Amino acid sequence: MVREAIIEKIPSSYVLMAGSLEDRSLLDIVTEIEISKYNGILKITNNSTEYRLFFREGALIYADNSKDSLEHCALDMIKNSGIISMETIIKSERKKNTVMKTLLETLIDDGKISIMVYSKIMNAVVRRHIIKAILNKNSNFIFESRINVNEVQGIKPVSMNDIKSIEQTIARYPEETRILTDSLYSEVISSEAATPYLSPRKSFIHSFLMTEYDFFRFFSMAAADFAEKKWSLKSKSRVETVLENIAIYSFRTFTVIVLVIFFYLIAMTQTFDIPNDNYCRQSMFFLRLKTIQSVTLFESGQKKSVKELLESGVVRQKDLDFSKIKVE
Amino acid sequence: MRLKYVLTVLLLSLFPMLLSASGKQSYAIDPKAFVKDIDEALLAESPEMLVKNATKYLVSNRQRNIPNCFGCSLYLIKSTMESDPAIQLTAVDLAEKFSPNDLVEVHSHYLMRLASHAPFEIGRIFSEIGALFKGALRASFGDALIYTFLSDLLRCVTISFWIFIILMTFRHTSLLRHRYRHLFGFSKFYSIAFLVALVITGYVLIRSFQQALFLYIPLIVFYSNVVTSRERFILNFLFFIYLLFAGSQILLVNNSEFKNDPDVAYTNFNAIYSPDLLDSEIDEKSPGGNIAKGFSYFYQGNYSRAVFYLKKGLSDEINPEIAVAMRNVIGVSLASYGKQKEGAEYIKAAYEASNDISIGYNMVRVLQEAQIDPDEAAIPPELRHPVGFAEFVYPFIKLPSPSAVWQHLCYGTDLSYRENRAKFLIFVLGILFYALFIHAITLSYLNKLKISRCEECGAVICSKCNPGITDVCAVCKLMKADSSLFKRGEREIYEAQRYTYFRRRTIFFYIFTFLIPGGGLIYVNRTFEGFTYLAASLFFAYFKLASPLELAVKHPVQVGFVAATTAVLLALIYLTAALRSFLVERR
Numbered sequence: 001m002v003r004e005a006i007i008e009k010i011p012s013s014y015v016l017m018a019g020s021l022e023d024r025s026l027l028d029i030v031t032e033i034e035i036s037k038y039n040g041i042l043k044i045t046n047n048s049t050e051y052r053l054f055f056r057e058g059a060l061i062y063a064d065n066s067k068d069s070l071e072h073c074a075l076d077m078i079k080n081s082g083i084i085s086m087e088t089i090i091k092s093e094r095k096k097n098t099v100m101k102t103l104l105e106t107l108i109d110d111g112k113i114s115i116m117v118y119s120k121i122m123n124a125v126v127r128r129h130i131i132k133a134i135l136n137k138n139s140n141f142i143f144e145s146r147i148n149v150n151e152v153q154g155i156k157p158v159s160m161n162d163i164k165s166i167e168q169t170i171a172r173y174p175e176e177t178r179i180l181t182d183s184l185y186s187e188v189i190s191s192e193a194a195t196p197y198l199s200p201r202k203s204f205i206h207s208f209l210m211t212e213y214d215f216f217r218f219f220s221m222a223a224a225d226f227a228e229k230k231w232s233l234k235s236k237s238r239v240e241t242v243l244e245n246i247a248i249y250s251f252r253t254f255t256v257i258v259l260v261i262f263f264y265l266i267a268m269t270q271t272f273d274i275p276n277d278n279y280c281r282q283s284m285f286f287l288r289l290k291t292i293q294s295v296t297l298f299e300s301g302q303k304k305s306v307k308e309l310l311e312s313g314v315v316r317q318k319d320l321d322f323s324k325i326k327v328e
Numbered sequence: 329m330r331l332k333y334v335l336t337v338l339l340l341s342l343f344p345m346l347l348s349a350s351g352k353q354s355y356a357i358d359p360k361a362f363v364k365d366i367d368e369a370l371l372a373e374s375p376e377m378l379v380k381n382a383t384k385y386l387v388s389n390r391q392r393n394i395p396n397c398f399g400c401s402l403y404l405i406k407s408t409m410e411s412d413p414a415i416q417l418t419a420v421d422l423a424e425k426f427s428p429n430d431l432v433e434v435h436s437h438y439l440m441r442l443a444s445h446a447p448f449e450i451g452r453i454f455s456e457i458g459a460l461f462k463g464a465l466r467a468s469f470g471d472a473l474i475y476t477f478l479s480d481l482l483r484c485v486t487i488s489f490w491i492f493i494i495l496m497t498f499r500h501t502s503l504l505r506h507r508y509r510h511l512f513g514f515s516k517f518y519s520i521a522f523l524v525a526l527v528i529t530g531y532v533l534i535r536s537f538q539q540a541l542f543l544y545i546p547l548i549v550f551y552s553n554v555v556t557s558r559e560r561f562i563l564n565f566l567f568f569i570y571l572l573f574a575g576s577q578i579l580l581v582n583n584s585e586f587k588n589d590p591d592v593a594y595t596n597f598n599a600i601y602s603p604d605l606l607d608s609e610i611d612e613k614s615p616g617g618n619i620a621k622g623f624s625y626f627y628q629g630n631y632s633r634a635v636f637y638l639k640k641g642l643s644d645e646i647n648p649e650i651a652v653a654m655r656n657v658i659g660v661s662l663a664s665y666g667k668q669k670e671g672a673e674y675i676k677a678a679y680e681a682s683n684d685i686s687i688g689y690n691m692v693r694v695l696q697e698a699q700i701d702p703d704e705a706a707i708p709p710e711l712r713h714p715v716g717f718a719e720f721v722y723p724f725i726k727l728p729s730p731s732a733v734w735q736h737l738c739y740g741t742d743l744s745y746r747e748n749r750a751k752f753l754i755f756v757l758g759i760l761f762y763a764l765f766i767h768a769i770t771l772s773y774l775n776k777l778k779i780s781r782c783e784e785c786g787a788v789i790c791s792k793c794n795p796g797i798t799d800v801c802a803v804c805k806l807m808k809a810d811s812s813l814f815k816r817g818e819r820e821i822y823e824a825q826r827y828t829y830f831r832r833r834t835i836f837f838y839i840f841t842f843l844i845p846g847g848g849l850i851y852v853n854r855t856f857e858g859f860t861y862l863a864a865s866l867f868f869a870y871f872k873l874a875s876p877l878e879l880a881v882k883h884p885v886q887v888g889f890v891a892a893t894t895a896v897l898l899a900l901i902y903l904t905a906a907l908r909s910f911l912v913e914r915r
Contacts, residue, residue: 085792091514255765262758282585283734284472290594291398294605295406298359298399303607324585 016040017143026134027167029141034058034160040145044133051133056149060158063129073125074118075104080185081205084112119154120209126155127215130163131181134170162216169220176223180204183233190231197221198231285323289315355628356603357385357397370407375418382422389426393725394627396427398602405437413445430601430730432463444889468597468734475580478573482537484866485570491862492562493547495850496555498836503554503779506788510777511550537574538755544570545763549770554779558855571759578752586738588615593737596620600733603627612637616737618644619654631661647736649728652682660690660723668698678726679708685716686724693722785822786829841909845902848909861905868897 016038017029029042030053037058044051054062064070079089084107096106107113113121133139151157170177184205190198197218199207208218225231289306292314297303307327309315320327365381382404389397401423408419420438427434439456442449464473497504512518526543533539548563555563586593592614598605599620610620622638625631638658642651655678662671675691678684688711695707778791782801789797807822828834841848845865849858 087510087513087792258761259765262761265754265758281472281476283738284469284476286586286590287469287594287734290591291402291605294598294607295399295402297607298604299363299403299406301360 014145015142016145017042017141019141021137021139021141024141025167026141027163029143030060030163031160033143038143038145039147039149040143041149042141042143044136044139044141046136046139049132051129051136051139053130053133054149056151056157060130060163061149062152062155063126063133065129065132070122070125071102071104073128074121077121077125077184077205078104078107078113080203081209082203083117083206083209088112115154117209122152122155124205124208124215127158127166127219128181128184130158131166131170131177131219134167135174135178135181158216162214165220166216169223173223173227176227177219179233180219180223180226187234188231189234194230195222195225204233281322282324285319286325289319289323289325355392356394356606357389357400359399359604362400363403366404366407370411370415373412373415375414378415378418379422382426386422386425392627392629393723394603395725395727396430396602397604398427398431398598399604401427401431401434405434413441416441417445427602429463430466430727432460432467435460435463440889466729466731468730470729470731471580471735475577478577478580479537480870482570482573482577484863484870485566485573486537486540487866488859488863489544489563489566489570491844491847492559492566492850492859493551495840495844495847496551496559496563498840499851499853500551500554502786502788503781504551506790506793507550507554507777507779510790510792511773537570537577541567541571541574541759542762545759546766549763549766553770553777556853556855562855562859567763571756575752575756578755579748587740588738590738592617593734596737597730597734599624601727601730615740616641616733619646619650619733622654623657626657626661631664634658634661647728647732648681649732650736652678652684652687653726653728655681656687656690656724656726659694660725663694663697668694669700672698672700682726684726685710686720687726689717689720690722690724692717693720781829785826787825837909837913841906845898845905846909847905849905849912852909852913854908854912857908858905861901861908865898865901865905868894868901 017032021044026044033040033042033055035058038055039057040055042053042055044053050066052064052066053060064073068076078084079086089103089107092106092110092112093103095110096103101109104113104118108115108118185203188198188200188202188204188207190200197207197211197213198204199210202210204222208215211218213221222231226233289309292309293304293306296309304312306315306320306325310317310320310327362385365385366378369378369381382400385397385400404419404423404426408416411419420434420441424434424438435456439453439460442453442456446452464470467473508519512522530543533543544567548567551563552560592611593616595606595608595610596614596616596619599610600623603624606624610624611617612621618637618641622634622636622641625634625637635658638654638661642654642658646654655674659671659673659675659678662668662674664671672691672694675687675694679687679691688708692707692711780789780798781787782789782799782804784800784804787801787803789799789801794802803822807819837848837851840851844862846858846861849855849861851858
């Protein structure tokens with residue numbers, strides 16, 4: 001949606017450049033576009049995804065991919081970064097239908113996401129696409145010329161220096177860069193002394209959103225420190241994962257078994273039943289009545305029946321009910 | 329030769345008469361004579377005469393080793409209800425001597441009379457309180473008594489719990505409401521529907537002390553993350569106390585009606601403890617009949633027949649406490665007709681099972697009589713040179729607790745006690761598991777949800793709704809930074825909110841102070857102090873001293889006395905709590 005809004009569609013287009021990234025680096029292509037001050041789209045295609053870099057008068061102003069819209073990617077980042085709670089998202093999700101707005105708009109309107117954070121997220125998404133495009137070394141590229149490409153509000157153009165620096169980072173730390181681009185939402189394990197720009201126990205992208213750095217700068221620093229093992233991402237080895245899963249499922253199985261036993265005891269047995277007060281107190285009331293009878297006999301030499309005791313008011317009907325003695 | 333026949337016929341005709349004597353109280357105190365002598369003394373209004381007239385019966389009982397005369401004790405109490413204090417106290421003292429250990433009513437009356445007529449006899453009062461508790465635990469209806477006691481205690485805990493929950497609800501309304509809304513994703517429909525379901529479930533569950541725990545646990549877990557640590561401590565304390573008492577009730581429950589005929593059981597019981605109340609024949613074939621007959625013959629002095637029946641009784645499966653008493657009596661009986669060595673063996677077995685030094689003295693005495701060498705009899709070392717033997721009065725007859733005997737006579741070798749223990753264990757473990765489960769759900773669902781109040785204005789600060797904000801809310805921060813940003817009227821609303829938060833003397837404070845003893849203190853965060861007043865007042869309101877004993881002979885003064893004492897105590901607690909609330913609130 002956003003992409004469609006920013007490109008002024010023209011009836012025809014023509015290809016200015018094409019080839020493979022194996023033969024020509026992305027930096028070269030971008031440099032040529034910048035020098036020639038072209039307007040157009042650089043499409044980098046591998047088997048599954050096409051990355052599109054948008055240029056306006058030679059400046060790289062925007063990037064996306066063929067699979068997900070920018071809005072979708074931004075929302076995904078908002079949901080997984082941990083900057084707002086899941087409950088807030090659910091609440092806004094419910095609200096969006098009544099106000100006829102998108103979830104992102106609802107979140108912004110409600111002040112859950114500030115414009116500044118939203119802009120930062122959009123910039124991060126665009127730059128992530130650029131990094132991914134650079135990482136696709138075996139891809140083919142094609143540059144299509146356009147009459148005009150509009151700027152997107154809130155997204156800063158990517159300078160040539162930025163592209164240079166990120167390409168250098170990728171060249172120096174290819175594996176780390178790949179890991180980081182795929183693990184933006186993983187929890188950071190670090191000490192504040194070693195990596196002051198990273199927030200421990202928060203997602204990588206959350207840490208970025210809390211800083212003032214540009215995404216490429218932040219990413220380059222993080223990749224370098226990651227390679228030097230100054231920080232790490234919370235991940236588990238396969239054995240750890242298997243053991244954790246075994247522990248979780250054992251506990252769940254145990255819980256289910258105990259719950260079944262528990263409900264069986266409640267429903268099918270008398271374990272949690274109301275104790276019969278009458279049985280419990282029967283002895284007390286029986287002995288009391290019999291003692292009253294015995295004392296009367298001791299005193300007067302005449303045994304009084306229960307009926308007589310009841311009539312004389314010495315015992316109450318309640319006592320008789322509890323003692324289960326029948327009136328003769 | 330003729331004389332021989334005549335004697336044989338005479339002896340044969342006497343034999344059935346001797347046998348029938350076992351079931352009647354001919355060997356016990358004659359009630360008619362006793363009543364006449366006591367009435368005579370009461371007419372003369374002379375405590376000395378009362379003592380003199382009663383003493384001969386006491387001596388007679390002691391000589392026959394008869395442990396109690398329940399009839400004598402109860403008559404002495406009943407007939408002196410309206411007498412002078414001196415006669416009342418003398419009579420109750422004599423009543424205690426007639427039934428020293430096995431009639432709990434005597435101690436209850438003694439305590440009441442001391443409290444009414446000799447309140448400064450502190451030592452005696454305390455000694456009677458001890459005897460009352462001991463007697464209540466040993467009483468034939470001990471289980472029922474403890475069950476009743478626990479029921480009252482559980483009612484106290486229940487009321488305390490609900491009062492505390494109500495107070496907490498008023499103290500932390502906004503926090504609880506916010507947490508509750510989180511629980512249902514801020515859906516009004518589900519939160520109201522759940523509340524209705526909770527009330528209905530609560531109505532069903534609350535009818536049983538045991539089942540009510542299923543309702544209390546979620547409430548405690550829900551409140552625990554909102555209230556202060558002291559309040560949480562009290563909530564958990566009440567939960568554990570409740571669990572313990574409700575579980576203990578299960579241990580005491582008789583799962584069925586009497587298994588044996590209770591009338592027969594009552595006859596057999598009296599034959600063992602108080603033969604004066606025997607009014608029918610003992611049936612030796614009835615459950616516990618052999619034991620009753622054995623003791624009955626022992627009191628009559630017919631030792632050989634006592635041994636015969638008690639040995640028969642021992643062959644049944646019986647409580648170890650009863651077996652100890654029976655072996656001791658068998659030993660003493662055997663020794664009395666020349667079988668000291670065999671008697672010593674029985675007494676030794678009883679001593680080893682009970683470790684009662686007085687039973688050990690019985691054995692020493694029997695061995696001394698038979699001039700048996702202590703080494704030969706393998707007497708335990710502690711009995712070789714016994715310290716208190718000089719004052720020992722032979723024979724020492726140890727009776728089992730009436731509770732054990734009554735249980736045996738009514739339920740026989742019923743295994744319900746074992747069943748109850750298993751139920752108790754399942755109940756406690758089940759409840760603890762349920763509590764753990766609810767805690768786990770809460771942790772998983774409301775994971776790390778921290779709700780607190782803003783220190784400046786009391787507004788709710790939620791770790792999920794207001795991430796990153798601690799101690800002071802955003803509004804207060806903004807107010808400090810630039811109060812001109814607020815629109816007209818907003819500032820007033822903010823200040824009113826602040827005032828309400830810091831104001832301690834609210835309408836609820838007055839209501840709780842005047843309605844609930846200690847309620848005001850709990851409301852102004854003096855949790856422990858307030859709860860102490862609340863618990864004390866409930867305790868005194870529920871426990872009407874000796875009233876749960878359900879006595880056969882009721883003291884007319886008792887009701888008024890207990891009511892007055894309770895009222896005074898309650899008034900004192902209430903006034904102290906109210907006074908303290910206002911003093912604390914003024915600081």
